[in-house]
Amino acid sequence: MQRIVVVGAGMAGGRAAAEVRARGFAGEVILLGAEPHRPYDRPPLSKAVLSGRIDDTTLPFDLDGVEVRLGRRATGLRPGTVETDAGPLDYDGLVLATGADPVTLPGDGPQRVLRSIDDARDLRGALRPGVRLVIVGAGWIGAEVATAAAAIGAEVTVVEAAASPLFAALGAQVGRCTIAWYARAGVTLRLATAVERVTPDGLVLAGGEELIADEVVVGVGVRPGTAWLAGSGLALDRGVVVDEHLAARWTHGADGADGDRPPVVAVGDCAAWWSRRYGRRLRVEHWDCAQQSPAVAVSTLLGGEAVYDPVPYFWSEQFGRMVQFAGLPSAEAAPVFRGDPGVVVPPDGGRPSGWSAGWFAPDGRLEALVTVGRPMDMVAGRRLMAADGIPDRERFADISVSMKEL
Numbered sequence: 001m002q003r004i005v006v007v008g009a010g011m012a013g014g015r016a017a018a019e020v021r022a023r024g025f026a027g028e029v030i031l032l033g034a035e036p037h038r039p040y041d042r043p044p045l046s047k048a049v050l051s052g053r054i055d056d057t058t059l060p061f062d063l064d065g066v067e068v069r070l071g072r073r074a075t076g077l078r079p080g081t082v083e084t085d086a087g088p089l090d091y092d093g094l095v096l097a098t099g100a101d102p103v104t105l106p107g108d109g110p111q112r113v114l115r116s117i118d119d120a121r122d123l124r125g126a127l128r129p130g131v132r133l134v135i136v137g138a139g140w141i142g143a144e145v146a147t148a149a150a151a152i153g154a155e156v157t158v159v160e161a162a163a164s165p166l167f168a169a170l171g172a173q174v175g176r177c178t179i180a181w182y183a184r185a186g187v188t189l190r191l192a193t194a195v196e197r198v199t200p201d202g203l204v205l206a207g208g209e210e211l212i213a214d215e216v217v218v219g220v221g222v223r224p225g226t227a228w229l230a231g232s233g234l235a236l237d238r239g240v241v242v243d244e245h246l247a248a249r250w251t252h253g254a255d256g257a258d259g260d261r262p263p264v265v266a267v268g269d270c271a272a273w274w275s276r277r278y279g280r281r282l283r284v285e286h287w288d289c290a291q292q293s294p295a296v297a298v299s300t301l302l303g304g305e306a307v308y309d310p311v312p313y314f315w316s317e318q319f320g321r322m323v324q325f326a327g328l329p330s331a332e333a334a335p336v337f338r339g340d341p342g343v344v345v346p347p348d349g350g351r352p353s354g355w356s357a358g359w360f361a362p363d364g365r366l367e368a369l370v371t372v373g374r375p376m377d378m379v380a381g382r383r384l385m386a387a388d389g390i391p392d393r394e395r396f397a398d399i400s401v402s403m404k405e406l
């Protein structure tokens with residue numbers, strides 16, 4: 001193998017390129033990125049960058065010996081060659097790390113998304129005291145933008161189609177526990193409210209009501225950045241289809257096999273991998289995945305047998321609270337609470353002790369856990385889930401019992 005090409009210079013692509021070098025690969029490594037920036041961290045964009053505490057989130061990857069080509073986009077793929085806007089680029093091994101692109105809404109009015117550092121800097125410039133900001137979507141990003149904007153003094157309204165914030169990730173029962181956070185921060189939250197279109201004056205809601213806004217931010221989810229791979233013959237299904245080793249496959253070819261085609265792997269937000277743990281395909285748009293998956297994918301590219309099989313993990317900082325989430329709850333499981341989500345100031349006037357909620361599988365395993373201001377619950381809970389532990393539910397619900405002792 002003489003040349004490895006990495007497409008996408010975000011967290012996952014940058015880490016993959018650094019990993020190839022760290023493993024002593026002696027050939028050429030080319031990292032291709034559509035943005036004009038070296039790999040940078042995205043989680044601070046909706047937190048410290050938006051609130052003006054930092055401006056630069058460049059990642060400290062060692063890319064010595066990696067040829068970084070920025071402002072270059074891959075436009076197509078055939079076995080052995082990436083088509084780019086600067087001409088074809090042959091490879092002997094390929095890492096796909098093209099992340100995800102925000103979904104936008106219909107309408108001819110201006111709408112902002114928050115995906116890149118340029119998006120974050122532009123939005124920060126628009127946030128002033130009194131500016132009327134409407135955020136569409138009370139998911140992770142919507143809540144974080146509302147937090148930063150309200151602190152700056154913007155007049156913030158969040159419009160959400162579901163009956164609770166964080167509905168898709170946490171379900172209604174836990175999502176409802178966050179409603180009061182919005183009111184306390186002075187943010188207007190409109191639930192069960194669908195948006196029809198964005199107009200030059202703001203939004204038109206389903207039903208015809210107009211919502212006037214100076215700025216509209218849309219945070220309603222992302223799509224894997226795989227449009228450029230359509231028609232390439234690489235297997236795609238809501239992401240790049242990869243196996244448990246993160247190896248992609250072609251849908252056509254001699255005897256359906258990949259034969260002597262150079263290997264392709266996918267990492268981070270664009271990869272839909274086969275999970276041994278959950279017995280199904282997962283695509284997870286979380287930092288932890290972009291951070292951990294490249295080591296496995298690079299091992300696979302270089303002939304190793306490593307398996308990627310994490311318990312998904314995510315964190316968010318909203319309205320002064322650290323919210324962490326791990327696992328995958330099954331649709332029918334009801335959460336078991338640990339602590340009281342309604343307590344803002346405890347009776348002794350001290351610091352609130354936070355709360356957690358867990359979802360249990362029918363066989364008693366802890367399937368998923370959300371913690372609010374309880375990082376030690378999360379540390380213990382992640383260990384339990386990774387080990388398929390079966391904690392006692394009553395003791396779980398007793399916040400005076402340490403999670404470590406379950």
Ligand code: FAD
Pocket residue numbers: 007008009010011012013032033034035041042043044045046072073074075097098099100114115116141225228267268269270284285286287288290313314315316317
């Ligand atoms: P990306 O970071 O999206 O990088 C992909 C790169 O590929 C981009 O630079 C893109 O321009 C480039 N690219 C795309 N197509 C092409 C092409 N055809 N040719 C060349 N280059 C291309 N996760 C958490 O766990 N916790 C958080 O608190 C959190 N907060 C977040 C806040 C924000 C505002 C955002 C946007 C994300 C947040 N995330 C968070 C998610 C996390 O940042 C992502 O999961 C992670 O960045 C994914 O990394 P990636 O490298 O797979 O994709």
